Amino acid sequence: MIVCTLPLLVILSQAPSPPGALSTAREQIRQGNCAAAIDTLTLLLHSSAKSRPEVAVPYQLLAVCYERSGQLDRAIDTLRDGLRDHPASPALERTLGELLFHQDPSNPEAGQLLASAVKTAPQDPEARHYYAQWAALNNRDEICASQEQAAIRLPGLNNLALLQMYALQGICLNHLDKPAAAKSALEKAFAIDLRQKPFDPAIAYQYVQFLMGRGQNEEAREVVAEILRRSPQFGPAHLEAAKSFDHDRQTEKAIQEAKAALLGEGDDDANIRAAHVLLAKNYFILGKTAEAEAEQQWVESHAGASKP
Amino acid sequence: MCLVGSVAAMLPLVEILQPVPAPQSGVHFSFRDIAPTSGVQFVLRNSASPRKHQIETMISGVALFDYNNDGLLDIFFVNGAAIPSLEKEDPSFYNRLYRNNGDGTFTDVTAQAGVAGVGYSMGVAVGDYDNDGFADLYVTGVNHNQLLHNNGNGTFTDVTAQAGVSGVQPKYGKTWAMSAGWFDYNNDGKLDLLVINYVNWDPRNEPVCSVNQIPTYCSPDKYQGLPNMLYRNDGDGTFTNVSEQSGLGAHLGKGMGVAFADYDGDGYPDIFIANDTFRNFLFHNNRNGTFSEVGIVVGVAYNQDGKSIAGMGADFRDTGNDGHPDVFVTGMIHDTFPFYRNRGRFFEDVTSQSGIARASQRLTGWGNGIFDFDNDGYKDLFVACGSILDNSWEIDRLPAKLPNLLLRNTGGTFQDESVLSGVALRRAAMHRGVAFGDLNNDGRIDIVTVSLNDRPEILLNESTPSNHWLILQLEGGKSNRDGIGARIKIQPSIGPAQFNHVTSSVGLASSSDRRVHFGLGRANSVATVEIDWPSGTHQVLHSVASNQILHVKEP
Numbered sequence: 001m002i003v004c005t006l007p008l009l010v011i012l013s014q015a016p017s018p019p020g021a022l023s024t025a026r027e028q029i030r031q032g033n034c035a036a037a038i039d040t041l042t043l044l045l046h047s048s049a050k051s052r053p054e055v056a057v058p059y060q061l062l063a064v065c066y067e068r069s070g071q072l073d074r075a076i077d078t079l080r081d082g083l084r085d086h087p088a089s090p091a092l093e094r095t096l097g098e099l100l101f102h103q104d105p106s107n108p109e110a111g112q113l114l115a116s117a118v119k120t121a122p123q124d125p126e127a128r129h130y131y132a133q134w135a136a137l138n139n140r141d142e143i144c145a146s147q148e149q150a151a152i153r154l155p156g157l158n159n160l161a162l163l164q165m166y167a168l169q170g171i172c173l174n175h176l177d178k179p180a181a182a183k184s185a186l187e188k189a190f191a192i193d194l195r196q197k198p199f200d201p202a203i204a205y206q207y208v209q210f211l212m213g214r215g216q217n218e219e220a221r222e223v224v225a226e227i228l229r230r231s232p233q234f235g236p237a238h239l240e241a242a243k244s245f246d247h248d249r250q251t252e253k254a255i256q257e258a259k260a261a262l263l264g265e266g267d268d269d270a271n272i273r274a275a276h277v278l279l280a281k282n283y284f285i286l287g288k289t290a291e292a293e294a295e296q297q298w299v300e301s302h303a304g305a306s307k308p
Numbered sequence: 309m310c311l312v313g314s315v316a317a318m319l320p321l322v323e324i325l326q327p328v329p330a331p332q333s334g335v336h337f338s339f340r341d342i343a344p345t346s347g348v349q350f351v352l353r354n355s356a357s358p359r360k361h362q363i364e365t366m367i368s369g370v371a372l373f374d375y376n377n378d379g380l381l382d383i384f385f386v387n388g389a390a391i392p393s394l395e396k397e398d399p400s401f402y403n404r405l406y407r408n409n410g411d412g413t414f415t416d417v418t419a420q421a422g423v424a425g426v427g428y429s430m431g432v433a434v435g436d437y438d439n440d441g442f443a444d445l446y447v448t449g450v451n452h453n454q455l456l457h458n459n460g461n462g463t464f465t466d467v468t469a470q471a472g473v474s475g476v477q478p479k480y481g482k483t484w485a486m487s488a489g490w491f492d493y494n495n496d497g498k499l500d501l502l503v504i505n506y507v508n509w510d511p512r513n514e515p516v517c518s519v520n521q522i523p524t525y526c527s528p529d530k531y532q533g534l535p536n537m538l539y540r541n542d543g544d545g546t547f548t549n550v551s552e553q554s555g556l557g558a559h560l561g562k563g564m565g566v567a568f569a570d571y572d573g574d575g576y577p578d579i580f581i582a583n584d585t586f587r588n589f590l591f592h593n594n595r596n597g598t599f600s601e602v603g604i605v606v607g608v609a610y611n612q613d614g615k616s617i618a619g620m621g622a623d624f625r626d627t628g629n630d631g632h633p634d635v636f637v638t639g640m641i642h643d644t645f646p647f648y649r650n651r652g653r654f655f656e657d658v659t660s661q662s663g664i665a666r667a668s669q670r671l672t673g674w675g676n677g678i679f680d681f682d683n684d685g686y687k688d689l690f691v692a693c694g695s696i697l698d699n700s701w702e703i704d705r706l707p708a709k710l711p712n713l714l715l716r717n718t719g720g721t722f723q724d725e726s727v728l729s730g731v732a733l734r735r736a737a738m739h740r741g742v743a744f745g746d747l748n749n750d751g752r753i754d755i756v757t758v759s760l761n762d763r764p765e766i767l768l769n770e771s772t773p774s775n776h777w778l779i780l781q782l783e784g785g786k787s788n789r790d791g792i793g794a795r796i797k798i799q800p801s802i803g804p805a806q807f808n809h810v811t812s813s814v815g816l817a818s819s820s821d822r823r824v825h826f827g828l829g830r831a832n833s834v835a836t837v838e839i840d841w842p843s844g845t846h847q848v849l850h851s852v853a854s855n856q857i858l859h860v861k862e863p
Contacts, residue, residue, distance in 0.1 A: 106519060106704070139705040175670075213644075213669070215661050215721075243612060247656060274614025277604055284605040285654055296604045299587075308533030308560035308586050 020044075025061055034065040041065070045081075056082050056089040063095060075099060090121035098130050105137040118147065125151040129165060136172050144172035163192045167203055174210060186210050190223070194230075201231040202266060208240055217244070235264030239271050242278050251282045258282070273299060337681055337688075337714055337725055339755065339767040341732035346766055347413045348383070350404045352740070352758050355391040356698060359516075360523045362509055362531070363450050364391075365696055366486065368674055368741035369431035370758045371819035373443045373812070375421070376462055379857075380408035381745045381821055383756055385764065386447060389428040392511055394451045396425060403429055403447065408747065412768075422464050427452030431741070431817025435490025435499045437541055439789040446473070446501060448485035448817065453503065472547050473539050475503050483534050484509045489813035491568045491577050492788045493554075494597055495842045498541035499788045502556075504563035504581060507531035519703045525696060528584045528618070533560040536581065555591075555598045562586050565675075565816040567624035569633035569809060570795060571606075571650055575844065577793045580608065582619030582637045582816075590635075608635055608648045612657040617643035618696075621676040621742075621816035626650070626807040627687045627717055631797065633809070638673030638691050638816070641706065645673055645691060647722075664689070664715065667724040671713055672696060675742035675815035679753045683775035683827030685803045686717035692757045692815075694738035709736035712757065730770075737762050744814060745821025751777035751855055753825055776828035776854035778837075782810055785862040786843040790822055793842040798852075800831035828854050 021044040028037035041062040059082025066075035079096035086092055097113030104110070114131035121127055128151035135143035148169035152162065170185030186207045193203045204227050211220035221244055227237040242257035261267060261275040280295035354364045369386025376382070385404045390397040403425035406414035418424050428450040434443050442458035453475035456464040468474050476482045487504040494500070508531055517526035535557045539547035551557030562584040568577045576593035583589065587609040591599035603609035611617055617639035627634050632650035639645055645668040648655035659665045673691040680687045693710040700706045711734045715722035726733050737759035747754040752769035759765070778798065782791030791810045799805045806826055814820040828834065837849040841862050852858065 108520060212660050213665050215663060215666070217661060247658075247661075249651075270614040272614070273610065274612070277607070277610055277614055280605045281607045281654055292605050299604050299609075303586075308562065308583075 021047075022058060022061075025058070029061060029065065034068050038062060038065045038069070056086045056092045058082075059085075060091060060095055063099070067099065072099070072103065076103075088120060090117040090124065090127065093117040093120070094124070094127045094130065097134070101130065101134050105134070108138075110134055111138060111140075122150075123154060125154045125157060125161065125165075128154075129161075129168075132165075132168055132172070136168060136175075141172040141175040145169055145176060148172065159192050159196060163189050163196065163200070163203060166192065167206055170210065171206070174213075179214060182210065183214075194226070199230045201227045201234040201237060205234070205236050205240075208237070212240070217247075233264045233266075235261045235267035235275075236271050238264050239267070239275055239278075242275065246278055246282060251285050254282045255279060255286075269302075273302065276302075336771070337716070337729035337733075338770040339730045339732045340770055341735065341765050342412055342768050343764055343766040345412070347409075347415065348406055348764060348766065349416065350385045350387075350406070351400070351763055352385065352387060352760055353400055354388040354760050356761065357391055358523060360525050361391055361511065361514065362507075362525055363428055363430075363484070364388075365525050365698070365760070366506070366740075367428075367430055367760065368486075368758065368817035369429060369447070369819075370675075370741045370743045370756055370764070371432045371434050371445070371812075372743040372745035372747070372756060372821045373434040373819065375405065375443055375458060376407065377442065378408075378410075379749065380410050381747050382406060382408050383414060383743075383764075383766075384423070384432055384434075384445065384819075385758060386429045386432050386741075386817070387425070391428075394428045394511075396427070399424070403432075410748075412748070417462065420462060422466075423456055425449075425452075425454060430485060431487045432819050433488035433490055433501070434812045434819040434822070435501075435792060436788070436790050437490065437499045437501070438545060439498070439784075441789060443790075446488045446490070446503075448475070448488050448503065450484045450509065451482060453482075453485050453488075467545065471545060472549070473501055473503075475505075475537065477505075477535070477537065477551075480508060480534060486564055487566050487813075487817040489566045489568060489579075489811075490790075490792060491579075491811070491813070492793050492842050493538070493577060493593060493599075494540070495576060495787075495793070495844070496541075496543075497784070497786055497788050497843065498543045499790065499792060500541045501539040501547060502566060502579065503537040503539070504566045505534035505536055506564065506584070507562050508534055522699060522703050524699070524703060528562050528586075531562070533562045533583075533586060535560055536563055550597070553597065555600065559589060559601055561589055563589075564620050565622035565637070567622045567635075567813050568793070568811050569624040570793070571624070571633050572653055573631070575840070575842075577842075580622055580624050580635055582622040583616070584618050584620070585616055586619075587616050588619055588622075588637065606653070607655040607657065608646075611644070611646050612659065617646065620674045621691075623676055623678040623814050624811075625678040625687060625809070627678055627689075628720070629686070629804045629806050631805075631807045633807075634678075636676060636678055636689060638668075638676045640672040640696060641670060644668045645671075645676070661721070663721045663723060667713065667715055667722065671710060673713065674740045675757070675818050677742060677744045677755075677814045677820065679744050679825065680717075680827035681714070681753055681769060682716070682771045683752065683777045683829065684772070685800065685806060685827050685829040685831075686719055688717045689713075689715040689722055690742065690744070690755060691715075692739035692742040694740060694759060698738060698760070707736065709738055711736050712739060712742075732765065732767050735765065737765070739765075740816070741818040742815050743818045743820045745823070746779060746825065749779075749857060751779065751825075776830070776832050778826045778828060778834055778852065778854055779857040780824045780826075780837070780839075781857060781859045782824070782839070783859065783861045784841060784843070786845065787841040787862055791841065791862070792822065795840040796824055797836075797838040798826055799835045800826075800828045800854075801833045801835055802831040803829050823857070 025040040063075040063078040094117035100110035117127040128147045132144045132147035166189035174182035238261035245254035258278040283292035371384040431448040445456040447454040486506040490499040565582040579591040581589040590603040620638040635648040644665040675692040691713040695708040755767040834852040839847040
């Protein structure tokens with residue numbers, strides 16, 4: 001769960017170092033001993049209950065440790081406790097918002113918390129990015145695009161961050177029927193991706209899907225070829241190549257690429273099914289009925305969540 | 309900064325939506341909604357409840373047919389019922405038949421005709437099953453299906469029981485029937501009946517679904533699918549359930565729309581069925597009374613990403629003037645509406661390349677149809693749109709009421725011209741079914757839509773009157789009298805050859821004018837009309853004048 005890994009690093013590296021128990025807990029977490037840190041932090045919060053901790057960091061650290069040890073509900077409860085003590089803490093709002101979002105992407109409270117965190121800490125690109133993610137998944141594409149735009153302008157972003165932000169911005173702009181702006185953002189993401197080591201084919205594949213959805217198949221083919229040059233094992237790109245050959249009625253090549261897709265990496269269930277469906281159809285076209293029937297049987301017996 | 313994982317995890321969840329392109333053509337469609345002045349008072353009542361019973365959101369039936377043979381298309385509307393009784397407890401729930409007065413108005417003849425119906429109805433199919441020259445009705449529903457025989461004197465008689473088409477399955481009992489279609493699967497001159505069943509819905513054991521504690525209709529995956537039912541017409545007013553022996557009964561689905569066409573040109577009609585969140589079926593007619601389900605191997609089972617969509621309506625006609633019927637299916641928001649181009653023995657998903665993907669990604673479509681609305685010789689696409697949920701704004705900030713979609717065929721691709729086709733097409737509603745036909749016999753295809761808890765739209769086509777047209781009304785002799793299944797090829801004096809076939813099964817749970825319409829563009833005559841009747845008879849007409857409704861009898 002990325003949500004917790006990230007704040008933890010930030011908290012450990014950036015927050016002021018209070019004396020005593022808090023620094024002990026930090027060290028325990030650094031050593032990977034979350035169980036001990038939970039004890040330390042719980043004791044710290046209980047012992048200071050009457051006077052209230054002056055900073056929100058103990059709540060964050062405790063929540064992170066709970067989450068890391070699979071106790072998501074306790075992590076959420078801890079953050080809620082923290083927010084009762086520190087109602088205006090953007091860090092607690094952001095962390096709770098992220099947790100609730102990953103628990104249930106449609107959770108409106110997650111959106112409210114992330115929105116509040118952005119308002120309180122407008123220079124926090126992570127808060128903006130998480131708010132954009134929530135917005136993207138809850139049909140608030142204007143919010144998504146504007147938050148990513150604002151986040152991209154903030155200083156100190158590394159290429160990985162920009163890559164993600166441009167990609168999401170492109171998707172949301174596309175939702176908003178702004179294809180030129182969407183393409184520009186996705187192109188930027190793709191350009192960064194090409195410079196990245198390692199190259200992330202999944203991000204580049206988002207650009208392919210955008211181009212395919214726009215009917216810009218030739219351009220999509222070029223991106224697919226680039227993906228396969230850099231990540232020859234990336235199954236979804238082989239699948240797109242298979243679709244292209246299928247479209248061109250190059251049946252043998254379509255079969256070859258569909259098989260490569262199945263042998264590759266990064267396919268989800270739908271991609272795997274699509275590869276088998278392509279194989280069934282192209283074997284059928286070639287008159288190889290036994291092979292076609294075998295592929296059809298595979299598809300029928302792997303309906304996944306889609307069952308009659 | 310550590311944002312990679314989070315976005316990478318999120319991205320696949322987000323569907324990419326595409327914008328609607330601006331039309332390039334200077335000529336636009338034009339439709340005018342005459343419903344408010346037509347005398348049609350019908351309102352589709354679904355008994356919407358806070359409980360969100362699944363049946364509420366599905367009623368889709370509307371039919372355009374000439375019940376009294378006066379040459380004018382009349383309108384039949386399907387209606388819901390009270391819940392939980394599932395009976396039409398008062399007249400507001402009646403199905404309604406409106407006679408076309410020929411002057412833009414309609415008269416409610418429901419009572420005289422005896423077609424008010426029973427139970428919670430869903431859809432309608434029109435066909436002259438007894439070849440007496442009068443169109444009969446089959447009404448599908450949740451708890452009752454009805455076969456209404458047209459007596460030829462303006463009245464109908466419920467003959468469901470004696471005909472043996474009640475829709476009761478030996479294993480499941482009476483199941484929720486969504487659509488039905490008339491076709492002659494064995495080319496014996498008698499129309500057979502295919503009943504499309506949805507899911508096994510039991511009001512006593514209905515799942516409860518919600519999002520953020522807001523009640524919603526459940527996903528179909530909460531319900532078990534059902535087999536469809538094929539009734540063979542025995543020619544004596546009765547039917548035999550041949551679901552099992554035909555092979556159709558072996559396939560469980562969640563059937564919505566059904567359309568018929570002879571996709572491989574072997575002379576026998578094949579069946580396409582759109583399933584809801586399950587792969588589509590294409591049943592190839594084996595010409596021996598059985599069918600093989602070939603959807604996967606011919607490429608129409610899934611979308612191009614290997615996913616099942618929330619299949620709704622379907623139409624099955626040639627859009628490319630190549631003689632091969634294509635398949636056009638509607639789905640829910642983010643599905644896009646799949647368009648499968650028929651390459652002869654197999655299909656190619658060209659949803660993206662055709663421009664349909666970007667036009668449809670933000671829409672939920674129900675009924676649909678492939679017709680040449682501007683008479684330019686290329687069939688266009690229409691989709692009735694509306695959200696599944698009446699509280700979709702509350703749940704996910706999406707409007708419940710949507711305008712319809714009209715896509716112009718530009719010869720291989722389709723352009724969205726909805727917003728340029730008159731204010732009537734921009735009216736947002738929870739549209740469901742749609743039927744197509746020429747209501748005023750002016751050679752232009754009109755459209756009637758139904759919407760939940762709303763009045764219908766009667767969209768009179770006023771597009772490009774300068775283009776020529778031809779409508780063929782077939783009368784079978786050896787073939788079924790409606791000529792359903794007959795394949796027609798015309799060669800206009802100008803422009804490419806065109807192809808179509810006789811069917812009333814169009815879209816979702818609805819029935820369209822069985823007369824076959826061709827737009828001729830600038831061609832003022834048709835050099836040849838070739839008809840391949842289901843009986844095997846090949847008929848050729850020469851030098852046919854345009855701008856007429858031509859009655860053609862099977863020789």
